[in-house]
Amino acid sequence: MAEFIHLKIKRQAGPAKPSYWEEFQVQYKDNMNVVSVLMGIRKNPVNKEGKKTLPVVWECNCLEEVCGACSMIINGKPMQACSALIDTLKQPITLQPLTKFPIIRDLMVDRKSILDGFRQVKAWVEIDGSFNIGPGPRLEETERRKAYQLSLCMSCGCCLEACPNVNAKSAFIGPAALNQARLFNDAPLGRMTKGKRLEAIMVKGGLADCGNAQNCEKVCPKKVPLTGSIAKLNRESVLYSIDQWLTK
Known part of the structure; x- marks a missing residue:
């Protein structure tokens, strides 16, 4: 490895x-990641020409690939700077x-649109009202494992960055929000409002705007099965539409 890191x-x-x-050039040390290099620049904001400059602004929090805050494009690929x-x-x-x-x-970017997508698909369990569900619901181990994998999404935005259908000309909410819809639709306490979530993704910018590029799953740092979630929602939305039509 070279004595200096060139950025x-x-x-x-x-x-x-x-x-x-x-x-910038930063002194190389063993086991460095991109965040540690940026921290080095922050301590001594001098560019490659040796001129004083403003510290680089970026976002980070957990430093262990849990919060999703440090997303950026590194060598052309969206990923987490901490990992x-x-x-x-x-x-x-x-x-x-x-x-x-x-x-x-x-x-540093504003990732508010990810949370806007979560709100659109109603990614929560309703607490208003009452539902007769009997004893506290339990998940089979296989279902628990599936739910855990879906829940690993940390709203980092890498999937939206890689998706060609998420752009200025499209209203597509992206794979992160669709995965949240599946997560709550599969949850015992979320199934009571499953229809509302399916209706929320069966609009312009929703499920139908996915072009099946499958880039999202390739870049997801947590390996969330995003394409599987979208495929399942496709099946469920078709069945829901047929049911609604037959019961009119």
Whole structure:
């Protein structure tokens, strides 16, 4: 490994400001990840030319691939900066902000649209009203394992970044929200309002706007079975539509 790490970072001072590239060199140490390199730049914000510059702005929290905050495009691929090990990356390492979300500054973006999608598909269990469900519901072990895998989504936005159907010309809510719809539809306490969620995804920008590119599952850092969730929702929405038509 080279003595120094060479980075090219796409920077932007604000939403309405022009973007530009700035290069940095950081002293190499064993077991470094992209976050530790960015922290090194923050401590000593000097670019490759030796000129003082502003510290690079990015977002992070857990530092162990749980929160999803440090999503960015690293060497052309959306991933988590905390789990992107320097020893596995080709240099110069390029860092860019996610392109499917409004830019705030440098590598930090506003991922509010992910939560908007969760709200659209009603990704919660209703607490208003009463339902006769008998004793507390229990999940079979196989169902529990499936639910756990679906619940690993950390709203990082990598799947939306990789999806060609999520763009400025489309209203597609993306695979993350659809996966949440499946998670709550499969949950014993969520099944009572399953119809509401299916109706929420059977509109413009919903399930039908998925082009089945399957990029989402390839880049998901938690290996959530996103394409399986979308396929199951497709089947369930068709059956729900037929049932609604027959019971009119």
